[in-house]
Each structure stands twice: as C-alpha cells, then as structure tokens.
C-alpha cells in the first residue's frame with residue numbers, strides 16, 4: 069500500500085487561512101479543508117472577499133466544506149465557490165453536532181435521512197465536476213445497516229472519498245474513537261475511506277492505517293496543539309523517525325504574521341487567543357499558563373505569550389487534548 073493521504077481536519081474558527089498557512093509552512097499535508105461554511109451565509113456574501121472562503125498562499129490543494137440542509141442551497145453554494153477558482157473539491161458535512169445545526173437538521177442529524185443526502189450530493193454534482201467527499205460520524209446507536217446504506221449511496225453517486233469520524237452524534241467526544249468502525253467501512257465498501265479521530269502521534273497514524281487499511285488520515289485536535297504533526301507523521305511513516313519540534317516562539321511569531329496577512333483585523337486577537345488555548349497543551353500546567361496569556365491587541369498578546377512560553381519544555385508525543393474540546 070502507498071503512503072496514506074494526509075489531511076488537516078476542518079475545525080470551526082481554528083483552521084482559518086492563517087492557520088492553514090502555518091501548517092503548510094511545515095509541509096506534509098496533502099489536503100487542506102476550510103472550516104465548515106454555512107451555505108445560507110454564502111447566499112449574501114461576496115466569496116472573493118470573504119475570509120471564510122479566500123485562501124492563504126500555500127494551503128493547497130484546498131477543499132471547501134459545506135454545512136446546510138437543502139439541495140438547491142448546496143447547488144448554489146458550489147456554483148458560487150466554483151466561480152472563485154480556489155477549490156479542488158467540495159466536502160459535505162455529515163458530522164457536526166453543534167446544537168444550532170442539529171435544530172436545523174443539518175450536519176450529523178442528516179445521517180438519518182439517506183434520501184436527502186442523495187439529493188444533496190446530486191445537487192452538488194450538478195454544480196461541479198471536481199471531487200466530492202463527505203465527512204461523517206457513525207450513525208446513531210452504531211446502526212450498521214444505516215452505515216452500509218449510506219456507503220452504498222455514496223458509492224452509487226461516485227463520491228470520491230469518505231472521512232469517517234467513528235463516534236456517534238450522541239457520543240460527542242465523550243469516548244475514544246472506534247477505529248474498528250473504520251476497518252468495517254473499509255472492508256464493506258470499495259470507497260476510499262479516510263480515518264479520523266484520536267490520532268495523537270505519528271505512532272497512532274501508523275497504528276490506524278495498520279489496523280483499518282484506510283486510504284487516508286485526517287488529523288484535527290493534535291494539529292491545533294502541534295501544527296507540524298502532519299510533517300512528523302509523513303516522516304515517521306517513511307523513515308520511522310521525526311524531526312525536532314520547531315521553536316515555539318518562532319511558531320507563534322509565524323502564526324501572528326499570517327493572521328495579520330490573511331485575516332480581517334476584527335478577527336486578529338480572537339483567533340490568536342483560540343489558537344493559544346490549544347497550543348498551551350504542549351506544556352504541563354497548560355491551564356495555569358493560559359490564565360497568564362492576556363493582551364488587548366494581537367501584538368500585546370503575542371509579546372506576553374512569547375515571554376511566558378520562553379524556555380519552557382514542550383511535552384513529547386502523544387499529545388493530550390484535555391482542554392476545550394469544542
């Protein structure tokens with residue numbers, strides 16, 4: 069088997085263009101995703117000026133992830149995004165468990181509606197010839213028949229790959245990912261399956277591939293803590309070793325620079341703060357450190373963070389995302 073396709077997961081408010089540029093700067097990521105884009109929101113925005121849409125420089129190939137519930141809205145959204153020329157493919161969100169989207173019947177709640185899923189994928193297909201993918205949780209109650217039925221729908225419509233986050237919607241993040249469900253999907257269908265969930269180290273990446281036979285790996289939270297993890301996974305799978313971690317201060321400075329370059333000013337401090345909530349988890353006493361990271365401007369927060377993190381020893385792999393799950 070060849071090298072698995074390595075992907076950075078979509079994560080709302082976190083995998084914005086500046087963060088993706090940071091990940092790209094380390095290398096090793098084969099496919100980037102936007103954070104989920106609400107298709108209703110796309111109706112009224114100019115995609116060429118929208119920070120959820122306009123990419124950075126090196127975050128390619130880039131897939132746009134869409135969340136919504138109506139076939140005609142998906143068709144329009146893909147048409148509008150296609151016109152920008154930024155994207156190499158489109159991904160349909162069937163995993164989001166956010167309360168608001170559950171109430172609308174979007175994201176993971178669509179897993180109970182295979183007919184609607186079929187119509188939405190057909191509508192997306194009408195708007196583009198580019199690869200279409202889905203990102204899903206396992207259906208409610210670990211319903212195997214439902215999972216098989218959905219995989220059949222995807223296969224019959226020529227979906228190019230399926231990212232499987234093997235927890236049910238009701239489980240949230242409350243238990244370990246069930247990698248055996250990924251192995252089941254690989255066995256049961258001829259689709260390309262991407263393993264997602266609890267890959268916290270390069271060794272985990274090797275284990276998930278060995279135990280499931282997945283075609284690709286998508287990494288989420290561990291990349292927020294260590295934005296260079298995809299580089300490390302690639303080199304571990306190839307040579308059995310990883311490089312030294314980069315200097316934390318350089319990572320912060322680089323991200324702050326990308327935030328200023330690629331994001332609107334109103335997002336600057338909020339996005340750096342959100343990143344720091346994850347990045348501090350490289351250190352023991354993460355919460356204690358985090359409480360000290362304060363600032364009223366991006367520059368001030370950056371200076372305080374550099375001062376507080378200077379000289380601290382980073383923990384090794386596996387990362388342990390114990391703070392702020394969602």
Ligand SMILES: Cc1cc2nc3c(=O)[nH]c(=O)nc-3n(C[C@H](O)[C@H](O)[C@H](O)COP(=O)(O)O)c2cc1C
Pocket residue numbers: 077078079080082103104133161163164203233264265266267286287288289290393394
């Ligand atoms: C803060 C946060 C935001 C997320 N936002 C999205 C999103 O916009 N779209 C999506 O499909 N999944 C989203 N997810 C789920 C992740 O993409 C991924 O499936 C999940 O975190 C499991 O992978 P991991 O164990 O590697 O983190 C989010 C997860 C987190 C923690």
